Amino acid sequence: xxxxxxxxxxxxxxxxLAITAKAKEMVKSGEDxxxxxxxxxxxxxxxxxxEGAIQAIKDGHTKxxxxxxxxxxxxxxxxxxxxxxxxxxxxxxxxxxxxxxxxLSTAFQSILNEGDxxxxxxxxxxxxxxxxxxxxxxxVFVETKEEDDFKLTGEAFExxxxxxxxxIYINSPSNPVGAIxxxxxxxxxxxxxxxxxxxxVSDEIYEKLIYDGDEHVSIASLNExxxxxxIVVNGMSKSHAMTGWxxxxxxxxxxxxxxxxxxxxxxxxxxxxxxxxxxIAALKCPECVLDGxxxxxxxxxxxxxxxxxxxxxxxxxxxxxxxxxxxxxxWLFGKKYRGTLIKGSMDFANLILDNEKVALVPGVAFxxxxxxxxxxxxxxxxxxxxxxxxxxxIKEVE
Ligand code: PLP
Numbered sequence: 118x119x120x121x122x123x124x125x126x127x128x129x130x131x132x133x134l135a136i137t138a139k140a141k142e143m144v145k146s147g148e149d150x151x152x153x154x155x156x157x158x159x160x161x162x163x164x165x166x167x168e169g170a171i172q173a174i175k176d177g178h179t180k181x182x183x184x185x186x187x188x189x190x191x192x193x194x195x196x197x198x199x200x201x202x203x204x205x206x207x208x209x210x211x212x213x214x215x216x217x218x219x220x221l222s223t224a225f226q227s228i229l230n231e232g233d234x235x236x237x238x239x240x241x242x243x244x245x246x247x248x249x250x251x252x253x254x255x256x257v258f259v260e261t262k263e264e265d266d267f268k269l270t271g272e273a274f275e276x277x278x279x280x281x282x283x284x285i286y287i288n289s290p291s292n293p294v295g296a297i298x299x300x301x302x303x304x305x306x307x308x309x310x311x312x313x314x315x316x317x318v319s320d321e322i323y324e325k326l327i328y329d330g331d332e333h334v335s336i337a338s339l340n341e342x343x344x345x346x347x348i349v350v351n352g353m354s355k356s357h358a359m360t361g362w363x364x365x366x367x368x369x370x371x372x373x374x375x376x377x378x379x380x381x382x383x384x385x386x387x388x389x390x391x392x393x394x395x396x397i398a399a400l401k402c403p404e405c406v407l408d409g410x411x412x413x414x415x416x417x418x419x420x421x422x423x424x425x426x427x428x429x430x431x432x433x434x435x436x437x438x439x440x441x442x443x444x445x446x447x448w449l450f451g452k453k454y455r456g457t458l459i460k461g462s463m464d465f466a467n468l469i470l471d472n473e474k475v476a477l478v479p480g481v482a483f484x485x486x487x488x489x490x491x492x493x494x495x496x497x498x499x500x501x502x503x504x505x506x507x508x509x510x511i512k513e514v515e
Contacts, residue, residue, distance in 0.1 A: 128247050132482040136466055140476035151503035153491035154476040156292065158358040158440075162395075163408045166357060169398025170391050178390050184382035185374075186213025186366070187393045193400035194366050200403065201324075202335040204349070210374045212381060213396070215388040217322045217352035217365035218244060223384070224318055224348045224367060225252035225284070227376035233283040235318075238269040240443070240483035242292045242320070254283065258484060263445075266296040266434055267485075271305035278309075284316035284348075287336055290323040290438025293483045293490040297327065297437045303336045307343040316373075317347045322365075323439040325356040325406055328415050331437050337368070345370045355439075356406055357399050362392045414440055417493040417500055424504040428511060440494045443480070447487035454514050461486045473506040 136154065143150050173179075185191065191208035198204040214220040225235070225248055235249045237256045246256035259277045261267045274285065287306065289298040298306075310317050317336055324333045337347035352365030367377060381387065399405070421442055425433055433444040449459050454468050462479035466489060469475045480488030493500055 124251055124253070128250050131243055132463070133243060133478050136470060136476065136478070140470060143470075143474065148474055150470070150474045150476055151499050151506060152476050152495060153493075153503050154478050155492050155494060156441075157360040157494060158355060158410065159494050159496070160358040160408075160410050160413075162358050162362070163399075163405065165402065165405065166359065166395050166399045170362075170395040172398075173391050173394030178394055180390065182387050182390050182393060184387050185209075185211070185378045186387060187390070187397070190393050190397050190400070193397060194368070197400055197403065198335075198349070198368055202321075202333075202349075203338045204335060204344070204368065206368045210368055210371055212367045212369075212374055212377050213388055213393060214352075214365040214367060214381065215363040215385055215392075216354060217320065217350050218248070219363070219385070219388075220350040220352065220365040220367045221245075221318065221320065222248045222251065223377050223380050224350065224369070224373070225249055225254060226380050227373060228316055228348075229254040229283060232281060234279060234281040235283060236274065236277050236285040236315075238267075238273075238286065238288075240267055240293055240480065240485035240488070241286065242288060243482050245286055255281075257282070259285075263434070266437075267291070267294045267443075268296050268298055268302060269306065271309055274306060274309050278313050278315070282313065282315055284318055285310065286318050286320065288320040288323075289333070290327060292323065292439050293441050293478070293480070293485075293488075294434050294443045295436030295439045295441050296434065297331050297333065298336075300334045300339075303334055304339055307336055307339045310346055311342045315346065317343065319347050319349050321349060321351045322355055324351060326411070326414060326440060327438045328418060329437065333438075348373060353396055353399055357408075358410065359395070359399070362395055363388060364392050364396045414493070417495075417497060418442075420497060421491070421493045421500055421504070424501070428504075428508050431511070441490050441492050443485075443488050443490050445487055446489050449511065449514050450487075452514050454510065459514065462489050465489055469507065469510050473510045475503050475506045475510070 191211040229252045231253045233254045234257045249256045337344045349368040353359040462481045466479040478490040
């Protein structure tokens with residue numbers, strides 16, 4: 118008999134893991150590595166949120182909570198969704214999860230049957246296809262175009278639908294591109310989803326990281342029909358610099374919410390009570406979101422693209438949200454760096470890490486091998502130093 122499940126065999130370990138591990142080793146041994154790889158805020162969690170957690174410990178809130186999360190927190194999430202997104206939910210439609218990644222995995226475990234297909238627009242966040250596979254589904258990749266900022270079009274969506282299609286991922290603002298869907302674009306997607314009765318799993322984790330006066334629209338807010346089919350996923354990791362706390366949440370129709378509650382109850386019971394109290398403190402102060410971080414991210418973004426613009430030949434997708442720049446490095450493929458052939462984004466990432474000490478994520482991890490992703494969730498000084506090194510690396514390619 119097989120001692121490990123077939124599902125694990127089919128699940129790819131994160132491609133980025135090897136590079137991240139190597140970069141960490143280099144830092145440990147004292148090397149001056151510029152970290153453009155991280156997908157997390159470099160800011161500390163705001164003090165008032167930490168205080169909320171400390172107070173919870175002192176008050177003895179250290180016991181089991183309801184499986185779907187503390188009622189006060191679910192009520193605050195309802196208020197947030199109403200005020201920020203124009204969405205009306207009751208607390209029984211809300212589920213507090215251990216991070217948005219856990220929201221996604223619980224959602225798919227709740228809706229998928231063996232062999233159901235889930236449409237994954239490419240490029241995608243690394244975990245999307247694997248979360249589907251682990252839940253017994255089949256990820257079906259949908260191509261998008263660079264000139265559309267890699268956003269899904271109605272045509273591509275509709276063409277990929279089969280009688281097995283159960284759900285589609287939408288991620289706006291997106292990782293790795295930083296693209297934002299307009300209300301018109303979302304309407305097209307919503308109409309198709311409603312016509313074919315397909316769930317939209319809307320990952321809105323980067324909602325608050327938006328620049329140039331752009332606006333975030335939740336697809337669920339377009340009309341009642343699409344709201345019933347949408348599973349809204351959000352969380353505090355990026356908006357409140359709380360990656361390590363593991364706090365995500367889901368809003369869905371009552372049937373899906375109940376199914377998710379059942380799965381969660383047997384899997385993790387609920388997220389840590391202390392984390393939930395930190396979440397309560399965070400959401401009690403809606404005006405404290407990002408707590409001054411947004412303007413800093415925006416300055417870094419501007420500096421980053423200003424510097425990248427100075428590098429001839431290099432092109433990137435103009436980042437409108439999140440904290441990444443997706444850079445096209447494909448013109449270097451087939452050329453050599455100090456005698457080594459660059460065949461794809463993985464070679465580029467390895468060579469630049471080994472030689473110029475820049476850690477970035479190869480696009481192949483997101484299904485887009487022509488690109489690499491840099492994260493500007495790091496200091497201006499590091500951004501400057503890192504782009505100097507990228508420039509130097511490119512100059513040596515021949
Ligand atoms: N969704 C996207 C698109 C992300 O980039 C991330 C984190 O990098 C997550 C979800 C997961 O967030 P969390 O830390 O809340 O699990």
